[in-house]
Structures are given as C-alpha cells and as structure tokens.
Amino acid sequence: MQVKTDEALAEAAILIASRRQTAALKGRAEEEKLWLYLRTLSYFVHATGQVYRFEDALTRTEPTEQRHVSARLRAHKNTLAQPAVELLLHTLGETPEPEQKPVLVLIALLNFIAETGQLDDVEDFFSHHLDHAPVAIAHFTRHEEAEAWLKGVAEPPSPARILIGDEYFQFWYDREDNTRGMYRDYPIEPALEALTARGIPSQRPSFATRAEAEAWLMSHPANPYSFVAIAGEHYFAVHHPRLQRHSLHHVASALSAWEERKRAVEREAALEATAPSDGTRE
Incomplete structure (x- = not known):
C-alpha cells in the first residue's frame, strides 16, 4: 500500500508543479508560495517517516468525507495552512471530477497534519528546512x-x-x-565536499577534546554546518535541532568514505550498463 500512497503523492506533486508554474508566470506570488508550502507537506511526511500513518488516515476517510476540512485545521491560527486549504477547495471547485484525486489527496494530507498536531512543525519545516541538515529522527x-x-x-x-x-x-x-x-547513507557528504573545496576556514573553534567541542556547540549551534578542530584534527559539525545534538564528522575520514561510495556507485552503474538484457541471456 505504501507504493500506492507514494504514487498518489507523486500525482499531487505534478499538480503542484503545474499550478505553481502558472502562478509564477502570472505574477501571483502569494499563490506560488502556497503551492510551495503544499509541496513541502509531502517532503515532511517522508522525512519524518510518516507515509504509513498518512496511508492509514487516507484509508479511514470515507468517499463522502473527502471534501471535508478538519475542524482542527479551520481553528488553527497557522499562517499558511488555512489559505492553503482554501486554495485547494477553490482548485477542487474548478477541476473536473475525474481529475480531482490529487487535490483530494492534498486536502487529506493537510487534515492529517492538523489532526496529528503537527501544523506548527510543518510551518517551521517549510520556513527552515533548506537551512537545516537532512532530518534524522533518532x-x-x-x-x-x-x-x-x-x-x-x-x-x-x-x-x-x-x-x-x-x-x-x-x-x-x-x-x-x-x-x-x-x-x-551519505546525505551530508556532498555539502562537506563542496565546502572543503573552498578551503577550511583558518579561524575556527579549537578544542582539546570532543566533550569540550560538544559543550561549546550546545551554546553556539552550527547553522547547520561548521568546522571545528579537535586535538588538531578537522571536524565537520552538523546541527540536528530535532535531536538537540551535533554529529561530528572527521573531515579526512568522511571524504575518504564518500569517495569510496562514489566509486562503488560508478562500478555498479558500469556493470548494469554492460549486463546483457533478459532477452539475450543464455
């Protein structure tokens, strides 16, 4: 079922991309922002591992309730959720019934986030996710x-x-x-590679031990990345606000592992490119 839910969210993403482009071309900046916000909802449920939870909410929604807007959503003072659902209802009204499914999925997604008390989290995610490191939930x-x-x-x-x-x-x-x-997984290594290519700052905090570095970072959080020195070695500090901690990545070791990973991917791609198709196997 998760595959079907992902497919439904992918169809919604196509609708969002089309509507956002139209809004941008017509100079409707506020509407464009709302479509961007709606696109972020899918990112949020994926990054926080809630696809199955949303799937369950979809399954519980009766066909007669698909146009229903959560009372909790209507009552919330969130600055973007309410105009976003109004935009969806307007879009639903001008969309032929056979093409309404992506709009209904987005309404259900907003309802799900409201009913699970996550509207403020989504607003923060929308406003700051580009400034945060990739989300780790534990x-x-x-x-x-x-x-x-x-x-x-x-x-x-x-x-x-x-x-x-x-x-x-x-x-x-x-x-x-x-x-x-x-x-x-290697979600931060591309950023580390790009930043080190520019040169590690000569003026950076220096500590004798990891414990000292961690204590300092708690009161001087990276935003979301920064370089520090520990016992004379370069480290890449990554801030994880949800976990209220920093991870510390030894720069030389992390870059070496990333290079090996890229080589492995290249080898796999080369093998796939040269492998015979099913129709030519003996």
Whole structure:
C-alpha cells in the first residue's frame, strides 16, 4: 500500500508543479508560495517517516468525507495552512471530477497534519528546512541499539534517517511482508565536499577534546554546518535541532568514505550498463 500512497503523492506533486508554474508566470506570488508550502507537506511526511500513518488516515476517510476540512485545521491560527486549504477547495471547485484525486489527496494530507498536531512543525519545516541538515529522527550510540529498536518496534517510521554515532543510516519497513532493514547513507557528504573545496576556514573553534567541542556547540549551534578542530584534527559539525545534538564528522575520514561510495556507485552503474538484457541471456 505504501507504493500506492507514494504514487498518489507523486500525482499531487505534478499538480503542484503545474499550478505553481502558472502562478509564477502570472505574477501571483502569494499563490506560488502556497503551492510551495503544499509541496513541502509531502517532503515532511517522508522525512519524518510518516507515509504509513498518512496511508492509514487516507484509508479511514470515507468517499463522502473527502471534501471535508478538519475542524482542527479551520481553528488553527497557522499562517499558511488555512489559505492553503482554501486554495485547494477553490482548485477542487474548478477541476473536473475525474481529475480531482490529487487535490483530494492534498486536502487529506493537510487534515492529517492538523489532526496529528503537527501544523506548527510543518510551518517551521517549510520556513527552515533548506537551512537545516537532512532530518534524522533518532540517535543511537551503537549499531546494535539501532538494530534492536528496528526489530522491536511493531511498525517503525518508514522511510526515515537515523544517526548511529555520527553516521547517517536510512532505514525502511515494508508493511506487506513485515520486512525491515537499514543501510549507510551519505546525505551530508556532498555539502562537506563542496565546502572543503573552498578551503577550511583558518579561524575556527579549537578544542582539546570532543566533550569540550560538544559543550561549546550546545551554546553556539552550527547553522547547520561548521568546522571545528579537535586535538588538531578537522571536524565537520552538523546541527540536528530535532535531536538537540551535533554529529561530528572527521573531515579526512568522511571524504575518504564518500569517495569510496562514489566509486562503488560508478562500478555498479558500469556493470548494469554492460549486463546483457533478459532477452539475450543464455
């Protein structure tokens, strides 16, 4: 079912892109902003691992309720949610019934976020997500802790990123067959590569120990990245506001791992390009 939900959100994204472009071409800046806000809703549910939760909300919505707007949404003083739902209702009214599904999905998405008390979180995500590091929803000290959590939770958030130590991992869960797993992810390495290419600042905070660096960063959070020195080595500090912590990435090691990952991807692509198609296999 998650695949179907992703497909529905993808159809909604196509509608948003078209309507946003039209608003931009006609100089309707406020309307364009609202379409951008609606596009962010899908990013938010994916980044926070709530696709299945939204799917359940969709499943519970009767056809007669699809045009219903949550009372909690109408009562909320959020500066963007209310005009966004009014825009969707207007769009629904001018859209032929066979083409209304993406609009109804977006109304349901706004209702879901309102009913789960996340309107303020979405507003903050919309305003600041480009200034924040990629979202990690949990932190674990050791890999075994993350594995135990992933296996022990009845329905883990999916898909979502977590931190194990200072490394990002992507984890996933398939409700259909109850399979789940995780793999190493590299969402910040491109930013690290680009920033180091410009040169690591010569004036940067320097600390004797990691504990000293962490204590200083708590009162001087990176926004969202900054370089620090620990015991003479360069580190990349990444701020995770949701987790109220920083991860610290040894620059030389992180860049080396990223180069190896890029080489592995290139090797995989080359093998796929040279592999015979099914019709030519012997």
